[in-house]
Amino acid sequence: MLQSTEARTGTAIGEAWPESTxxxxxxxxxxxxxxxxxxxxxxxxxxxxxxxxxxxxxxxxxxxxxxxxxxxxxxxxxxxxxxxxxxxxxxxxxxxxxxxxxxxxxxxxxxxxxxxxxxxxxxxxxxxxxxxxxxxxxxxxxxxxxxxxxxxxxxxxxxxxxxxxxxxxxxxxxxxxxxxxxxxxxxxxxxxxxxxxxxxxxxxxxxxxxxxxxxxxxxxxxxxxxxxxxxxxxxxxxxxxxxxxxxGSINPLVVLPAALAKGAEKRNELAATLAGSICMGAGQFCTSPGVIVVPKGADGDAFVDAFAQALQGLQPHAMLSAGIRSAFDKGVARWRESALLKPLLNDAAPADAATPRPYLAEVSAADFAATHDLHEEVFGSAALVVRSGSVDDTATVLEAVGGTLTVTLWGAEEDSIETRHLVRVATQVAGRVLFAGVPTGVAVTAAQHHGGPYPAxxxxxxxxxxxxxxxxxxxxxxxxxxxxxxxxxxxxxx
Amino acid sequence: MLQSTEARTGTAIGEAWPESTxxxxxxxxxxxxxxxxxxxxxxxxxxxxxxxxxxxxxxxxxxxxxxxxxxxxxxxxxxxxxxxxxxxxxxxxxxxxxxxxxxxxxxxxxxxxxxxxxxxxxxxxxxxxxxxxxxxxxxxxxxxxxxxxxxxxxxxxxxxxxxxxxxxxxxxxxxxxxxxxxxxxxxxxxxxxxxxxxxxxxxxxxxxxxxxxxxxxxxxxxxxxxxxxxxxxxxxxxxxxxxxxxxGSINPLVVLPAALAKGAEKRNELAATLAGSICMGAGQFCTSPGVIVVPKGADGDAFVDAFAQALQGLQPHAMLSAGIRSAFDKGVARWRESALLKPLLNDAAPADAATPRPYLAEVSAADFAATHDLHEEVFGSAALVVRSGSVDDTATVLEAVGGTLTVTLWGAEEDSIETRHLVRVATQVAGRVLFAGVPTGVAVTAAQHHGGPYPAxxxxxxxxxxxxxxxxxxxxxxxxxxxxxxxxxxxxxx
Missing domain, CATH: 3.40.605.10 (Aldehyde Dehydrogenase; Chain A, domain 1)
Structure with a gap:
């Protein structure tokens, strides 16, 4: 039977009706x-x-x-x-x-x-x-x-x-x-x-x-x-x-060192933009960023702090349906149980609240690359921060993801052997590669490509x-x- | 093990060597x-x-x-x-x-x-x-x-x-x-x-x-x-x-009444061309015509006679390998056993001859359309003549084939509702639609399309x-x- 339901409360609206025979x-x-x-x-x-x-x-x-x-x-x-x-x-x-x-x-x-x-x-x-x-x-x-x-x-x-x-x-x-x-x-x-x-x-x-x-x-x-x-x-x-x-797609977003070299204000702005993208529509976008690659070191630490703080302050709205909410809760619960992940948010909200809380945790590039479960999409406002020590680390993370609608590269404005290498790896795994902004939002135009290697x-x-x-x-x-x-x-x- | 072999005699040439590990x-x-x-x-x-x-x-x-x-x-x-x-x-x-x-x-x-x-x-x-x-x-x-x-x-x-x-x-x-x-x-x-x-x-x-x-x-x-x-x-x-x-593909060739209205000489020429196409390379072309749709009536009868006679006179050369020859013999044997098919060639050659004999049989449009086994390719010089009483019969035959590399329509030079209908049906089931000549031979050019609905x-x-x-x-x-x-x-x- 089909039943129209208030998404925010789960209350049924009107009569149910049968599905097509x-x-x-x-x-x-x-x-x-x-x-x-x-x-x-x-x-x-x-x-x-x-x-x-x-x-x-x-x-x-x-x-x-x-x-x-x-x-x-x-x-x-x-x-x-x-x-x-x-x-x-x-x-x-x-x-x-x-x-x-x-x-x-x-x-x-x-x-x-x-x-x-x-x-x-x-x-x-x-x-x-x-x-x-x-x-x-x-x-x-x-x-x-x-x-x-x-x-x-x-x-x-x-x-x-x-x-x-x-x-x-x-x-x-x-x-x-x-x-x-x-x-x-x-x-x-x-x-x-x-x-x-x-x-x-x-x-x-x-x-x-x-x-x-x-x-x-x-x-x-x-x-x-x-x-x-x-x-x-x-x-x-x-x-x-x-x-x-x-x-489905987990949409890696790579923060390159160059993106963090422009001062604290710019860094905090990027962190806020990213947190907003993850919470947009309660994270219910196929292009929602699910893996954030951040360099090791002081700049990276500061970015992760600012990002976690921005995310902590956001409250996603109710999810589309009880089924989607339940899948989100299960996905987050699975991550919570992983010994490889270090939680980054202080999450005091009750599990049965009408609206979900965002989830963010940190993992090493090696653990991420080696753990297939972490490459699966958790549909909603949840993401993993992967700390990268090198271009090779970052390439390994992208290759482990393997197939995704988008890869975003922040800080690739300058031509270099390393940047070219990352752009090439990004084009091998994604249908769209962004150099600015966030992947949520897909323009309708002739040059658009919304696809990518399996399972994207x-x-x-x-x-x-x-x-x-x-x-x-x-x-x-x-x-x-x-x-x-x-x-x-x-x-x-x- | 891999073994180079004389195709014409089955004689081994030189030593065998192992396949790749x-x-x-x-x-x-x-x-x-x-x-x-x-x-x-x-x-x-x-x-x-x-x-x-x-x-x-x-x-x-x-x-x-x-x-x-x-x-x-x-x-x-x-x-x-x-x-x-x-x-x-x-x-x-x-x-x-x-x-x-x-x-x-x-x-x-x-x-x-x-x-x-x-x-x-x-x-x-x-x-x-x-x-x-x-x-x-x-x-x-x-x-x-x-x-x-x-x-x-x-x-x-x-x-x-x-x-x-x-x-x-x-x-x-x-x-x-x-x-x-x-x-x-x-x-x-x-x-x-x-x-x-x-x-x-x-x-x-x-x-x-x-x-x-x-x-x-x-x-x-x-x-x-x-x-x-x-x-x-x-x-x-x-x-x-x-x-x-x-x-694989069975490449229907449709002889429309207009193609047979140009006199006996032209008719015999078409019959000879078609027989040649079926025997070219011993029929070992993915585009070899395997289903010939011919109108009922006196013109169609005359065409089928000329076609069978032309085919009777041709001798395909040895096939590519013993395995391919054996598959051809099995396919023809299956057709020989079918009560739906009326053989059109007098085939006196022994079954174990070094070279295969062509095979041709006639079937009604209704029997062809209803019998899935008849839509399977027999790789080699073998074809079925399907007698069609109407444009609808012909469309039904093409739709039964379902997916093929080519459909050939002879006699579609004049625009009419019926011709348009057949062209449309042909484009629905084939990757290439020919209006003259035979489908064997595939030009290498920008406009070429060598594909078609499954299994083509x-x-x-x-x-x-x-x-x-x-x-x-x-x-x-x-x-x-x-x-x-x-x-x-x-x-x-x-």
């Missing part, structure tokens, strides 16, 4: 499959119009949607208003991309007379919509990574119908947003199959959706456990399909944020000696 | 890992020079290599000389791509002042070499899909060291080509780890290579069984890695032939607020 899921997928040819045949302008209409509808219902999101998520009105802005911006951004023609870009290689290998027929490389996409909403961004978030926007932009599974942590907001989307699709005179919606918290719902034969690709943002389970289902279908999963992404060559997200749903096809009528249509068959 | 495989991977940073840091010009030197060395040793390839594969001197040409052309083609700067293309989004979502930091999207690539050679192209084939060329072009596993069907040619490559790498003053070589026919060798922690991606061309087994190994590593596998490819968005093959080994990374020194280097850290 197997028959309902099959019907939703069938409807999407029936719409695939017609929707794939729409032009860029028509799809851009749909995306703009969805953005407009979200904004028109802003007041009700944001209030509901706030009750179900506890994320607060300012953040949620900003997130709705971002979601609308993103929908319109994909519309811009379509209108520029980027989705239908193609390569046309003229025939070359003569024998192979130099001689060749005419080849035109086009991209075709992959087909119905199953989209699994995330809990932590009730707008931007949920029903009308980036995955849905990019799949629709590509001409693929979507079957969205709402997240059970904000079920009422999800079905309201889905109803809005379905109304807009109808107003645009598009088949209802273009946007289908299912709901459920059980593993069966997800498995049924991924196993539906007509589903051509899956987009997922969520937990490592749920993501790896569904990735396995996608890989073991009679016909395996691409599973675009973002499964199950498909590290793809991104789930930014306009390259479209590429996940447009499969290349080479047309050989295409007839004139097809060339005139730039290779798009219908 | 676990320690040798580990050492090869370690050597590649040690070379990854330095090789990744080479410029496009240096890598282009390496590729050109490899092409030149192949050509310089042409006579000895082609003669050896002919003994081990039985493919004949003209074909093997052409294949060596193509392999050298391909190496030089990637060199051209590098010199044009395509490998280091990047997107630079300037910072935008103001609050998000419109405000943003500067983001630069670059591409970094993924790291050491394990490359599994194929049996059927001893040059173009083997030691110095397209996978190796594209990985080296991307700045990734390769660990090549030679194919045991041409072991002597493989180690000779590998020695040539290692000599060229040394002459270019590059670390030996840039090109490493292992050999073995056992599953253990392949598993050890895919499981080596420093391997960052796998390129594979080969059997469905071997490919799915190794794909599973890649997916179940502690850190799963991309597995670019091309596992385990990564249908990527290609193993053509210049986009490079994209498999260059992972995007977004640099946020990159310092001046790094921007000056266009985002390449070292």
């Amino acid at each position: 197997a028959a309902e899921i099959a019907a939703a997928v069938q409807s999407a499959a029936d719409a695939a040819a017609a929707f794939g045949a729409t032009g860029a302008v028509q799809r851009a119009t749909l995306l703009r209409a969805l953005a407009g509808a979200l904004e028109a219902e802003r007041e009700a949607l944001v209030a509901l999101a706030d009750r179900e998520s506890g994320l607060g009105l300012p953040r949620l208003n900003g997130e709705l802005d971002r979601t609308a911006f993103q929908l319109r951004g994909f519309a811009d991309v379509l209108e520029r023609g980027d989705a239908h870009v193609f390569i046309d290689d003229a025939a070359v007379a003569g024998a192979p290998p130099a001689g060749r027929p005419r080849l035109t490389r086009v991209r075709v919509p992959v087909g119905p996409v199953a989209m699994f909403s995330a809990s932590n961004f009730p707008f931007a990574f949920s029903v009308l978030g980036g995955d849905t926007a990019s799949a629709l932009a590509a001409g693929c119908p979507v079957v969205v599974k709402g997240h059970p942590a904000h079920p009422e907001l999800s079905r309201r947003t889905a109803a809005l989307a379905q109304r807009v699709v109808a107003e645009q005179a598009l088949p209802a199959g273009v946007f289908q919606f299912v709901q459920g918290g059980s593993i069966e719902v997800g498995v049924a959706l991924v196993n539906a034969p007509a589903i051509a690709a899956v987009a997922f943002t969520g937990s490592f456990k749920g993501g790896t389970a569904l990735a396995k289902v996608a890989a073991e279908r009679p016909r395996p399909i691409p599973f675009y999963g973002e499964l 992404s199950t498909q590290p060559f793809t991104t789930s944020v930014g306009y390259a997200a479209l590429d996940r749903f447009l499969r290349p096809v080479a047309l050989q000696d295409a007839p004139t009528w097809l060339s005139d249509r730039q290779g798009v068959p219908c | 676990a320690a040798e495989i580990a050492a090869a991977v370690q050597s590649a890992a040690d070379a990854a940073a330095a090789f990744g840091a080479t410029g496009a010009v240096q890598r282009a020079t390496l590729l050109r030197a490899l092409a030149g060395a192949l050509e310089a040793e042409r006579e000895a290599l082609v003669a050896l390839a002919d003994r081990e594969s039985g493919l004949g001197l003209p074909r093997l000389n052409g294949e060596l040409d193509r392999t050298a052309f391909q190496l030089r083609g990637f060199a051209d791509v590098l010199e044009r700067g395509d490998a280091h293309v990047f997107i630079d989004d300037a910072a935008v002042a103001g609050a998000p979502p419109a405000g943003r930091p500067r983001l630069t999207r670059v591409r970094v070499p993924v790291g050491p690539v394990a490359m599994f050679s194929a049996s059927n192209f001893p040059f173009a899909f083997s030691v110095l084939g397209g996978d190796t060329a594209s990985a080296l072009a991307a700045g990734c060291p390769v660990v090549v596993k030679g194919h045991p069907a041409h072991p002597e040619l493989s180690r000779r080509t590998a020695a040539l490559a290692q000599r060229v790498v040394a002459e270019q003053a590059l670390p030996a780890g840039v090109f490493q070589f292992v050999q073995g026919g056992s599953i253990e060798v392949g598993v050890a290579l895919v499981n080596a922690p420093a391997i960052a991606a796998v390129a594979f061309t080969g059997s469905f069984k071997g490919g799915t087994a190794l794909a599973k190994v890649a997916a179940e590593r502690p850190r799963p890695i991309p597995f670019y596998g091309e596992l 490819s385990t990564q249908p968005f990527t290609t193993s032939v053509g210049y986009a093959a490079l994209d498999r080994f260059l992972r995007p990374v977004a640099l946020q607020d990159a310092p001046t020194w790094l921007s000056d280097r266009q985002g390449v850290p070292c």
Whole structure:
């Protein structure tokens, strides 16, 4: 059963309702499959119009949607208003991309007379919509990574119908947003199959959706456990399909000595910025910094003191759901039991408080690198400070992390052998490398890459944020000696 | 043990030698890992020079290599000389791509002042070499899909060291080509780890290579069984890695009524072309046409008669190895036992002949679509004729095939609702759609796409032939607020 709940109190709101049945899921997928040819045949302008209409509808219902999101998520009105802005911006951004023609870009290689290998027929490389996409909403961004978030926007932009599974942590907001989307699709005179919606918290719902034969690709943002389970289902279908999963990330932030050489004021400012990033949204960001590498020595000690003090003074708000809070408490409890970690915060708050307390502990680079358990994400306001004695220490820490959405390098402004080495190691393990600021906050733009080696992404060559997200749903096809009528249509068959 | 063998007679040539040990495989991977940073840091010009030197060395040793390839594969001197040409052309083609700067293309989004979502930091999207690539050679192209084939060329072009596993069907040619490559790498003053070589026919060798922690991606061309087994190994590593596998394809060729409306001469010419394609290289092409869809009716009957007659007159040469021949015989025997199939050739040759006989049988569209066994590739000169009564029949046949490297549509020159529908269905199931000629023969060019929905490819968005093959080994990374020194280097850290 699905139950809308006040995130801050755990109080149920209204009646519970049943999750989608197997028959309902099959019907939703069938409807999407029936719409695939017609929707794939729409032009860029028509799809851009749909995306703009969805953005407009979200904004028109802003007041009700944001209030509901706030009750179900506890994320607060300012953040949620900003997130709705971002979601609308993103929908319109994909519309811009379509209108520029980027989705239908193609390569046309003229025939070359003569024998192979130099001689060749005419080849035109086009991209075709992959087909119905199953989209699994995330809990932590009730707008931007949920029903009308980036995955849905990019799949629709590509001409693929979507079957969205709402997240059970904000079920009422999800079905309201889905109803809005379905109304807009109808107003645009598009088949209802273009946007289908299912709901459920059980593993069966997800498995049924991924196993539906007509589903051509899956987009997922969520937990490592749920993501790896569904990735396995996608890989073991009679016909395996691409599973675009973002499964978690610990986002190392490296404070290089140069970042601490600018005086106490700058140092304290960095410490406060970092503490704020860790507590932003109660740490419920996939890009929340979870490992802070700080040099050994007096400057590093002073930074760690300032950082711990800043964090001590912050109070994260209530977490998204009782389940997420319980996972956070268990993760912190596991760290508390580790003899390798030295706690850095004085934590007197009771364990059953409505809001979590941040957690910070220190560990040596060698112990961190050698201990696999410490590389696992604790989702929430918790981080480890790793003390590094050298560039090699720092590289070892990054390599131990292995796969992450982001690495942040503070103090890499000067070119040197050591800095180059660290930048190279950072690019080997991360999808985004920052040289200033904090990783929380992911701009929606063409150059963005929100992915990274496993487990940050199950498909590290793809991104789930930014306009390259479209590429996940447009499969290349080479047309050989295409007839004139097809060339005139730039290779798009219908 | 590895044993060089005369393909035509099965006679052993020289002494057998042992396959690579676990320690040798580990050492090869370690050597590649040690070379990854330095090789990744080479410029496009240096890598282009390496590729050109490899092409030149192949050509310089042409006579000895082609003669050896002919003994081990039985493919004949003209074909093997052409294949060596193509392999050298391909190496030089990637060199051209590098010199044009395509490998280091990047997107630079300037910072935008103001609050998000419109405000943003500067983001630069670059591409970094993924790291050491394990490359599994194929049996059927001893040059173009083997030691110095397209996978190796594209990985080296991307700045990734390769660990090549030679194919045991041409072991002597493989180690000779590998020695040539290692000599060229040394002459270019590059670390030996840039090109490493292992050999073995056992599953253990392949598993050890895919499981080596420093391997960052796998390129594979080969059997469905071997490919799915190794794909599973890649997916179940502690850190799963991309597995670019091309596992087999039955390449439907659709003869539309319009193709048969041009008189008997044209019809017989098409029939002869098709029979030639099926017997080319004894049918040992991943793009060999395995399903021929022919309209019901008098024109279709006449085409099938001409086609069967043309095929009856052809004699494929000896197959690549006793194992491949045995698999072909078993596949044909399975078809012979099927009550659904009506044989079209008079086959009097003994089953133990040194060379195989082509096989052709007819089946109804409904029986084909409903019978999963008939969708499995029989590697060699064997095909099924499927008789179609309508566009819907044909679409059903293509959808039953589901995933294939190619679909060929003969007679789609005129635009119509039906043709559009078939083109759309073809693009949904194939990586390449041809409108003339036969699918055997894959041009090396920018627009080429040699992939397709599973099992044609385990990564249908990527290609193993053509210049986009490079994209498999260059992972995007977004640099946020990159310092001046790094921007000056266009985002390449070292």
